[in-house]
Amino acid sequence: MDLAEAFRNYKAKIVDRWVDYTLSTYQSSSFFKKEGDVFANPVGGTIREALKKLFVLLSRGATTEEMIAPLEQIMKIRSIQEFSPSQAVAPLNAVKHITREILAADKERCHLVADLYDFEFAVDLAVLAAFDIYMQCRERLYQTRIREIKTGSHILTDSACPSASLKNKIVQESIPKVESI
């Protein structure tokens, strides 16, 4: 049996434990783990969906570009929650350990652990990309804040002369649109 087949066989188990591990970083996580409806449970649902996609990509050694979309789904959420940067990213790394543990526990497949180098390298790439995305998300958060201040919602309380700011509409319009990442 080769590694690809082992990945296929254990995909559900690995992803489940990975999701469980990731969601355990939330204080009260049982609902996040349990509820399957992504609209009722956006954090749990999105993370489950994204990790599932990501695992398939990692197991076939996909390029970083291919991993951006699912990584973005996860990092966009974790970068605005109360995590330090390392806390936000670290659960991605866990899939290495989970995969090793699961393969090692299977007598017939434990020899495959020695072949995990490419997989783990892909995880490393994903983690590095996740740091970049984390920073982009923080950047976007600050841009959003600046934009709100500049486009006039702030005059709800703090402006001396709102009509002047209206006449500066052109200036406001020229604030660069926050790029989609």
Next chain:
Amino acid sequence: MAVPKLEQLSKSVVQGPSLATGAIPTKDWMDIPVHFHEGNYAYPAKKEKVEYLNSQKGLFFPNAREWSPEDDDWKLPENWKEIILNGLKERLDKFRSLKIFMDCCVRCGACADKCHFFLGTGDPKNMPVLRAELLRSVYRNDFTLAGKILGRMAGAREMTVGVLKEWFMYSYQCTECRRCSVFCPYGIDTAEVTMMLRELLHLVGVGINWILEPASNSNRTGNHMGLQPHTFKDNVDFLTDDIENLTGIRITPTFNRKGAEVLFITPSADVFAEPGLYTAMGYLLLFEAIGLDYTWSTYASEGGNFGLFTNNETMKKLNAKMYAEAKRLGVKWILGGECGHMWRVLHQYMDTMNGPADFLEIPKSPITGTVFDNAASTKMVHISEFTADLIKNGKLKLDKSRNSHVKATFHDSCNTSRAMGLLDEPRYILDHVVDWVEMPENTIREQTFCCGSGTGLNTDEIMELRMRSGLPRANAVKYVHEKHDVNMLSCVCAIDRATLTSLMNYWNPDVRVCGVTELVGNALVLEGETRGELDDGLRTML
């Protein structure tokens, strides 16, 4: 092997030094103290704003001072505990609902996972049941026999500074949206528990600036921004210039005109801030199209009522202003614009506080003759009810193709949907003016998710928190954006127009935000217009 094992990794992640909420709780919730840091609290009210409010007749905002939630010492009055407990007693006697809410929760947990703050943070104290428990634990301790005897075993705890700080943290992580109450079998309204927490905190001088400054401005000049009458008028005039450039129609609205049939009141943000401006242009066009005999007021120049987020006295006072102005001008009834909490106050509290408004007439549309019996007591009609009635009676000429650049969805604002039941009128209007789709069922109508920044939490220093609490809403928008190419999130609330704009900038940057009446304005065909191709409707830059 150099690679740390999963367990070690998990330790360093979960128990790292910069840990905030990333921990699996090992302690009872009562034992986890709150921790304030830049970004997780809204700035305290400025001293002079509190002083001003406190100097006003009928209002009580004591203990004005400079202070910071990050300091250990909040400079509370010496007898703060007595003040809080007396305040609680007074409110338990005065508001029967509070007493019931304190007594009847069976902790079934049906509300627990329904709050957008919980869904975005995973923080158990953001479960509505625990939010209420923050107050209930003190209630039990001092006002119930079981609590007095059994103490903590009965879920009771003493009022301490730590508890007070917890109240501040979590009563300002609740937007009083009432989503939880929809799911509670006993109808417990946690929003009203939050209101009580905030009222009690104000008794010892704990409040936030983003609420008290607009409230004091409203009290002083009539609107949140503290604008003087001439500025308000100038800005509406400025919008009429824009309309003329775009459509060739010159509109000359009147202000403070005695004897007008209708007084029109809308949130001042519609007149001053994007994207509300375009909604205001929509109002102006609509009223011009039907020749409505109406006036704006530069005194009742604010629909919003930030009093709702402070205490019942302030809410009552700010609400009364609208009626005082209606009386002064001698209008027959009031037409209200796209606002959230104006309608909440009107629908839920106004009649008890200031009503009934007997000096006004039961609203009757001068165009269609429809009598709005639903507003028989408050005498105030929602712009969406009014517009839907116009459309139903064929009084508007609408060209849907003028909105062909828009694929919309509709966000039910918490206040209009859950607090007044306005669900179908905006949808009926949208059907006639634009191509639009619904978001998933469990995120709309009575189950709508809050924008995440209501009740005065729309301040920029807590942007991260707002992005978390707005996630459930943004997530549903993302779905219709990806599935149906939705590019416009429409709503009937001024706070939404501001807050959803930021929410979209972060989560779904290709989706813009607008008021329903903006889309009406886009589609309206007016007599005598010389309108070119406006490929972005009223937003087109000429």
